Amino acid sequence: MHTLFLLILAWFAASAGLLAVLHWRTLLASWREPVLACPVLIVESDDWGPGPSEDAAALQELARVLESLRDEGGRCAVMTLGVVSSVPDGQAILAGGCSTYLRRTLADSAFMAIREAMQAGAARGVFAPQWHGLEHFWPDSLLACLGERADPAQRQALRDWLQADCPRSEDLPSALQSRWVDAGRLPSTPLTPSAVALAMREEAAVLRYVFGAVPEVAVPNTFVWGDAIERAWAACGVSCVVTPGSRYEERDATGGLASPTRRIRNGDRGRGDVCYVVRDVYFEPLRGHRAEHVWQALEAKTAQGRATLLETHRSNFIGPSEMRDAAIGELERALRGALTDHHDLRFMSTAELAQILRDAESPFRERDLRRRVEAWLRRVAAEAGPARILKITGLGSVIRTVGNFLGGVNFRRSRYQADC
Ligand SMILES: [Zn+2]
Known part of the structure; x- marks a missing residue:
């Protein structure tokens, strides 16, 4: 019996040794990643920007629900808004033979209702604006796909897309939605740093006009970005980048995401000392994600000492009113259930989470x-x-x-x- 016990002990000791030899980097990185002292839940939503006035009604309803939910400290639930600051001026682009890109931004008077809904929610602390691109695509890539040498079927589809009063970026081909590479031809190619810097400054001007200041957090479109993008963000005041736990840098020949180039953990630093956060829990009611999925994820993340960042998109909340109400209702059920399960749950913005990850002395650590x-x-x-x-x-x-x-x-x- 004694020998058997020693054999089992030796087996697990040898296994642990093998694990340490083969995966010491992972073990060390997992240990170094900050551990949070209480459950943290953040709703991260992307793609909000110019659109029909119904979008303003959706934002107002979301704000009403979020404000009705309070954590133990009295803080209301927070939804980040990944803001896409403009839409293409489709009629003008088509009239010009698709040779020049033209846009309408959130500053346009036509989008005043959406702008005001965002501003009101931000002032009440339920919305936290984040960078998500002046467009959700690189304009020159779009023009290339509208050119004579482009695939005729795709060219026609894009011309039809531009006919809409407010074209929805969600309807673009997946590869084109990667703003921070040139996907006009595949595989994609990097953008020049000067073009990136100019685009960032233009985006910063719109964000500053709408929100009075530039947000601290950026969300790379489709999670494709590189060092040059991080440097440009940092130069414009960004201190935190939202990631899925890895970085993708290009689209391959089929338009799919090329293999990730690095693994990322909460609190890791990028160029310009930006702090990474990991967002890898999906909550898309349109795709059938339910509150139970959120509760399970929150349980697991909390046990791991990590925040739970829910990834969702505008598309869940802008459909017909029945669909919109169902999606908002499911979100409310998820958040209320989370508060019931975890009395010490905390709501906060992603910028606040990044501050905690940077500060070893934070009481949240x-x-x-x-x-x-x-x-x-x-x-x-x-x-x-x-x-x-x-x-x-x-x-x-x-x-x-x-x-x-x-x-x-x-x-x-x-x-x-x-x-x-
Ligand atoms: Zn997006």
Whole structure:
């Protein structure tokens, strides 16, 4: 019996050694990633910008619901608005033979109702504007796809798209929606730094006009971006970049995303010292995502000491009124259920989360060693890289059991938790 016990012990010790040798970078990075001391839930929504006046009504209804939800500290639920600051002036582009790109921005009087709905929500703390492109595409790429050498079927589809009063960027081909590369021809090619810098300054001017200041947070369209983009953002006042946990830098020959070029964790730094946050929980009611999905994700992220950032899009909230109401209703159910499950849940903006990730002294950061070890074990168990070795050796079960034990006996609240 004693020998059997020693053999089992030796097996797991050898397995742990192998894990450390093969995946030491992952283990170290998981440990270094900040651990939050309480559950944090942020609704991240993208693609808001010029559109029909019904969009303003959707924003007002969202603001009403978000304001009715309060965390323990009295803070209302926050939805970030990834703002696309303009739409193409389709009639003018077509009249000019598609040789010159022309736009209408959020500053246009036609979009006053949307602008005011965004501003009112931001003033009440329920909306947090974020950079999401002056357009959701690179204008020269669009013109290239409208040119004589482009695919005729795609060219006609884009001409039809431009006929709309407010063309929706959601309706563009996926590859074209990557603003920060030239996808006029595939595979995509990088943009020149000077063109990027000019585009950022133009976008900053619109954002400053609409919101009085430029947001601190940027969301790369389709998560395709590179170092030059980060430097340009940082030069314009951006200090945080939202990521899916990895970075994509180009579109391949088929228009799909090329393989990611790097893995990203919460609190990692990019060019210009921008702080990355990871957003990888999807909540698209139009695609059938339900509140239960949010609650499960919140449970797992909280156990890992991470914030839960829900990714959603304008498209869920701008359809026929029945669809819009159903989507907003599901969002409300998700947030109310989260508050019921986690009495210490905190709502905040992504900019505030980035500030916590930067500040080791923040009261929102966990200091209790046992809780940090538990979060680390749960992170390791959820990693894709070591998944095979954890499964084959049985080490994954051991890690989960120890994590559960630490979580179960960790009845003492962090001394900082009451403040967070
Ligand atoms: Zn988008």
